[in-house]
Amino acid sequence: xxxxxxxxxxxxxxxxxxxxxxxxxxxxxxxxxxxxxxxxxxxxxxxxxxxxxxxxxxxxxxxxxxxxxxxxxxxxxxxxxxxxxxxxxxx
Numbered sequence: 534x535x536x537x538x539x540x541x542x543x544x545x546x547x548x549x550x551x552x553x554x555x556x557x558x559x560x561x562x563x564x565x566x567x568x569x570x571x572x573x574x575x576x577x578x579x580x581x582x583x584x585x586x587x588x589x590x591x592x593x594x595x596x597x598x599x600x601x602x603x604x605x606x607x608x609x610x611x612x613x614x615x616x617x618x619x620x621x622x623x624x
Contacts, residue, residue: 534587534589534590535584535623536561536584536585536586536618536620537618538557538583538599538616538617539581539582540554540603540607540610541577541578542580542610542614543578543579543612544578544579544611544612550607551581554570554603554606555568555570555583557583557606557607558585561585561595561598561599562586563587567585568584569585570583578614581610592620599618600616600618603616604616
């Protein structure tokens with residue numbers, strides 16, 4: 534299944550911030566080649582996004598695990614505002 538984790542922050546992301554997303558995703562994915570990390574900017578701030586695949590399972594069974602893993606790796610992001618976990622049909 535496809536997973537997207539977006540962390541919205543108010544400060545510009547650094548290379549280190551993106552590395553932290555890249556460190557969290559391998560702990561969860563079933564395919565290292567599926568990991569794609571990107572950034573976006575809009576009027577509200579900056580979004581750091583990690584897309585990857587996981588073994589298909591009920592989403593409610595993995596959302597806490599995903600959240601804890603990304604919180605562990607990104608606990609010190611500056612301007613951290615919100616984490617959004619979604620399961621898009623296509624990445």
